[in-house]
Amino acid sequence: MRASVNPLLRFPGARGVAVLFFAYLYLPIVVLIGLSFNANRSATIWTGFTTDWYAQVVQNNQILSAAQNSLVVAAIATVISTALATLAALGTARRFSGWTMANAVIALPLVVPEVVTAVATLLFFVLIGIRLGLLSVIIAHVVFCIPFAYLPIRARLEGMDATLREAASDLYADEWRTFRRVTLPLLWPGILSGAMLAFIISLDDFVITSFVAGPGASTLPIYIYTLIRIGVSPEVNAISAIMLVISIVFVSLSFLIQRWRA
Amino acid sequence: MTTTTARVEPRPLGKSGPTSDLIRRRPWLQRLLLIGPALATIGVFGILPLCLMGLVSFLERGMNGGVVWGEYTTEAYVNFLFDRDLDDSLIFNSDYLQIFLRSFLQSASTTVLALLIGFPTALYMALQPERRRNLLVFLVTIPFWTNLLVRNYSWILLLRANGLIDTALQSIGLTSEPLNLLYTDFAIAVGLTYSYLPFMVLPIYASLEKLDWRLVEAAYDLGANRLRALARVIIPLSAPGIIAGAILVFIPCLGAYVTPVLLGGGKTLMIGNLIQLQFGSSRNWPFGAALSFSLLGLVLITMVIYLVRYRGKAAHP
Numbered sequence: 001m002r003a004s005v006n007p008l009l010r011f012p013g014a015r016g017v018a019v020l021f022f023a024y025l026y027l028p029i030v031v032l033i034g035l036s037f038n039a040n041r042s043a044t045i046w047t048g049f050t051t052d053w054y055a056q057v058v059q060n061n062q063i064l065s066a067a068q069n070s071l072v073v074a075a076i077a078t079v080i081s082t083a084l085a086t087l088a089a090l091g092t093a094r095r096f097s098g099w100t101m102a103n104a105v106i107a108l109p110l111v112v113p114e115v116v117t118a119v120a121t122l123l124f125f126v127l128i129g130i131r132l133g134l135l136s137v138i139i140a141h142v143v144f145c146i147p148f149a150y151l152p153i154r155a156r157l158e159g160m161d162a163t164l165r166e167a168a169s170d171l172y173a174d175e176w177r178t179f180r181r182v183t184l185p186l187l188w189p190g191i192l193s194g195a196m197l198a199f200i201i202s203l204d205d206f207v208i209t210s211f212v213a214g215p216g217a218s219t220l221p222i223y224i225y226t227l228i229r230i231g232v233s234p235e236v237n238a239i240s241a242i243m244l245v246i247s248i249v250f251v252s253l254s255f256l257i258q259r260w261r262a
Numbered sequence: 263m264t265t266t267t268a269r270v271e272p273r274p275l276g277k278s279g280p281t282s283d284l285i286r287r288r289p290w291l292q293r294l295l296l297i298g299p300a301l302a303t304i305g306v307f308g309i310l311p312l313c314l315m316g317l318v319s320f321l322e323r324g325m326n327g328g329v330v331w332g333e334y335t336t337e338a339y340v341n342f343l344f345d346r347d348l349d350d351s352l353i354f355n356s357d358y359l360q361i362f363l364r365s366f367l368q369s370a371s372t373t374v375l376a377l378l379i380g381f382p383t384a385l386y387m388a389l390q391p392e393r394r395r396n397l398l399v400f401l402v403t404i405p406f407w408t409n410l411l412v413r414n415y416s417w418i419l420l421l422r423a424n425g426l427i428d429t430a431l432q433s434i435g436l437t438s439e440p441l442n443l444l445y446t447d448f449a450i451a452v453g454l455t456y457s458y459l460p461f462m463v464l465p466i467y468a469s470l471e472k473l474d475w476r477l478v479e480a481a482y483d484l485g486a487n488r489l490r491a492l493a494r495v496i497i498p499l500s501a502p503g504i505i506a507g508a509i510l511v512f513i514p515c516l517g518a519y520v521t522p523v524l525l526g527g528g529k530t531l532m533i534g535n536l537i538q539l540q541f542g543s544s545r546n547w548p549f550g551a552a553l554s555f556s557l558l559g560l561v562l563i564t565m566v567i568y569l570v571r572y573r574g575k576a577a578h579p
Contacts, residue, residue, distance in 0.1 A: 009389060011492075013382060017379060017386070018383045018386035021382075035419060045429075112312070114514075115537055116517060116554045142303060207519060225520075
């Protein structure tokens with residue numbers, strides 16, 4: 001639309017680069033998913049369609065137990081971090097002295113390089129004597145999931161019409177009632193969207209988990225890493241494709257919910 | 263806003279219970295109850311460990327990993343530049359410095375590459391109709407949410423000897439032998455650029471999207487051509503976005519640890535790998551903590567400089 005205002009606002013080179021950019025972004029994803037259905041073990045030459053590799057993945061007990069660990073960690077971390085993030089978003093809905101500081105602290109896990117967080121958390125657990133295992137992984141995940149859950153919830157709160165709450169109190173609703181009947185229903189999409197992002201970030205994390213997971217607490221990414229170190233194989237293609245699709249589905253849902261108007 | 267606006271409560275409170283009144287009359291207390299749990303969690307399990315890491319970097323190294331408490335030393339930082347000889351004299355050792363320099367170079371080239379691809383893409387996106395813009399932003403973000411290992415693995419499939427790129431090039435007759443692209447610095451650059459490109463595109467797009475295009479039209483009216491309008495109007499006005507993008511790409515690259523192992527084959531170490539080694543085979547926790555602490559310091563200083571320089575300017579050009 002803007003472009004039609006003035007033809008000089010079109011930059012011919014930009015279009016070409018953008019096309020290349022999106023090809024670069026999606027080529028590896030498409031190739032990986034495509035190859036996961038390739039009957040040929042060598043994974044380069046296409047010799048036919050098969051779902052055998054997926055069947056092998058679902059029958060692999062090590063993958064299943066790693067997946068179970070991942071789901072347990074992600075589910076618990078999501079619930080806790082989303083609850084904390086929701087409360088925090090309600091608390092920061094209005095500005096106050098220290099507002100910037102509070103937001104900076106919440107955003108901190110996004111700023112610190114992962115490997116630094118990983119080292120610090122590992123040292124912390126070892127020095128205060130928390131045994132490395134699922135518990136330590138869950139605690140570490142809760143921390144970095146908070147900002148991911150927080151941002152969509154706060155965005156939703158900021159976009160909310162304050163007059164609705166005022167109307168509720170004009171109609172003699174007390175604070176709790178207003179919260180439960182007006183604020184919360186309007187906030188749900190934000191909470192759900194934040195929870196999905198937290199879930200996917202937790203499910204996908206490798207760097208921090210690899211530092212703080214003890215021997216018995218292998219998550220799916222850790223198991224995939226050991227497989228990749230061994231080499232390219234159709235099983236890795238299949239399990240990687242599954243991870244990809246789960247992430248894409250969750251993120252798409254999260255964005256759709258965010259845009260959905262109550 | 264009037265005082266009749268309902269405040270939001272964290273839990274059911276009776277209309278006239280003493281607790282309820284206590285909280286209602288004190289907005290700061292209410293705020294504390296709401297924000298406190300999140301801040302405490304991040305404080306105890308996020309910030310405290312960072313402080314502890316700073317402390318550990320000044321401790322003596324234990325015999326089999328671990329640290330000796332109460333023995334403070336700057337050995338870990340001295341270690342970075344010097345080796346200790348048998349007679350306790352310091353000998354300059356540039357090994358670690360080289361790893362740092364290589365990481366900086368690799369991160370800088372990745373950042374430049376990302377900027378060269380990212381800026382035109384952001385410009386193209388910003389000039390699209392609104393509906394398409396939203397879709398494109400969504401498409402840019404999707405790969406960010408996918409698993410880091412999987413993203414790198416898919417590049418192994420493409421880059422390895424007789425992988426897809428080799429096969430494609432050979433079938434159209436451009437090459438006759440495998441290029442051996444995998445396990446090179448080039449492969450690391452491709453992988454890092456791939457991982458962090460969205461961080462370059464999105465901030466630049468955000469500042470271009472807010473740009474007042476009438477200024478560009480004015481530049482044309484005053485006789486500027488496209489290139490000149492780009493150099494004198496568009497790029498200066500989107501500088502906060504460009505700088506933010508550069509920081510967001512450069513910093514995670516410095517700490518990258520998966521890509522150098524998977525796509526570089528572990529031959530060329532980067533800072534992230536060096537840090538990891540200190541907690542694995544090298545068992546030198548204070549040195550690992552010192553490296554991490556330096557990296558953290560670098561990140562925080564960069565962020566502060568950016569905020570001081572550009573704060574508010576991005577929002578109100």
